[in-house]
């Protein structure tokens with residue numbers, strides 16, 4: 001059971017997460033806290049000390065406790081990637097099965113997965129809405145949904161997309177079963193076997209598997225850990241290869257966490273218009289950008305309907321609802337056809353519950369809380385990795401979401417590292433998952449969505465130790 005000071009610390013943390021106390025704000029005095037919460041002075045002192053240990057608050061001599069405002073300094077960043085300049089086939093399905101499905105035992109701390117924190121109070125209203133809708137469901141609702149998906153949800157999505165600068169009509173939106181279906185229908189709507197599709201390097205393994213299944217050729221483009229795909233490199237590739245589609249995650253990228261500057265997003269549209277290619281924009285983490293208001297999407301600069309904008313509630317709310325969408329622009333008819341081929345329509349009740357969740361303002365409140373929490377976790381995770389990993393590493397400085405990409409010395413193979421970590425019941429995502437070639441063997445991705453508990457600190461310390469041992473062994477051999 002939680003101790004009194006722990007539950008007080010949690011209450012204050014929630015107030016900070018919801019923006020009631022902002023970074024740099026002075027927290028109420030110990031005496032004041034003790035009065036308002038009707039607890040002893042020592043309980044408040046313990047609670048404040050816990051917040052200090054968790055780097056949520058800091059003490060200033062002779063002044064009191066303040067909400068932590070100092071962010072982790074930008075770490076030494078990975079270098080821009082240099083992938084092979086030729087379109088290739090994608091493989092690696094077995095490695096993905098291994099990452100996602102073979103370590104399902106509940107004792108494994110799966111730091112490699114891309115799952116959000118779903119344990120916060122701000123999700124609870126959604127569960128209530130689902131049970132209310134189920135209770136009140138009418139018999140005539142127990143049928144197929146329309147091909148385009150629930151209008152109530154599409155209306156809310158068009159409102160949400162205003163935040164990324166997109167002014168759409170709800171008939172421009174098609175709902176999908178998660179973002180994976182949005183990406184898959186997009187690619188199937190506009191490509192044929194052997195077409196060349198340009199992607200980031202590293203790139204999300206789920207979209208690469210669609211490329212593989214459709215027998216497309218993936219052309220990895222050099223990608224900078226701060227600004228994203230290199231426009232210059234893309235321009236050069238366009239001169240050389242018949243690129244039909246560009247598939248990118250420019251806002252809170254998975255796995256690098258960057259937000260592409262808006263100027264580059266505009267330049268991409270100019271290039272697409274000039275060279276006549278389509279852009280599949282994956283915005284699944286976009287609403288989790290730490291900057292507020294959130295950055296504009298590439299789609300928001302598109303005047304010719306070339307961008308198929310894909311997203312879902314999987315990272316912002318929960319992947320369990322399998323609710324996503326696409327704004328496919330000029331390709332909407334082909335897209336709807338591919339959705340019919342894929343699932344015909346999604347489930348009926350959950351999208352309506354999510355629509356209510358958004359309409360009643362719960363989504364915005366939830367995002368505000370999670371954004372603050374993930375930003376704090378980022379700084380804490382960067383601190384931990386800096387403390388426990390060898391000093392020669394490089395890592396990203398994510399501007400949104402909850403994924404950190406770490407580059408180890410190149411003698412370390414992170415697939416082997418993962419095998420060793422299984423002995424300790426930890427897992428990470430090995431870098432090779434994120435490329436169609438043999439790159440990134442010495443890289444890994446970890447998730448910092450969950451509360452930064454002692455368990456996480458111990459895991460990072462252990463991973464750091466195992467890496468150090470592998471380094472010592474490789475030094476010994478050479």
Ligand SMILES: Cc1ncc(COP(=O)(O)O)c(C=O)c1O
Nearest residue numbers: 114178179180204254284312314
């Ligand atoms: C960048 C990216 N796009 C798409 C997806 C798939 O999303 P969903 O679970 O909504 O199908 C993921 C999930 O990991 C992802 O990270």
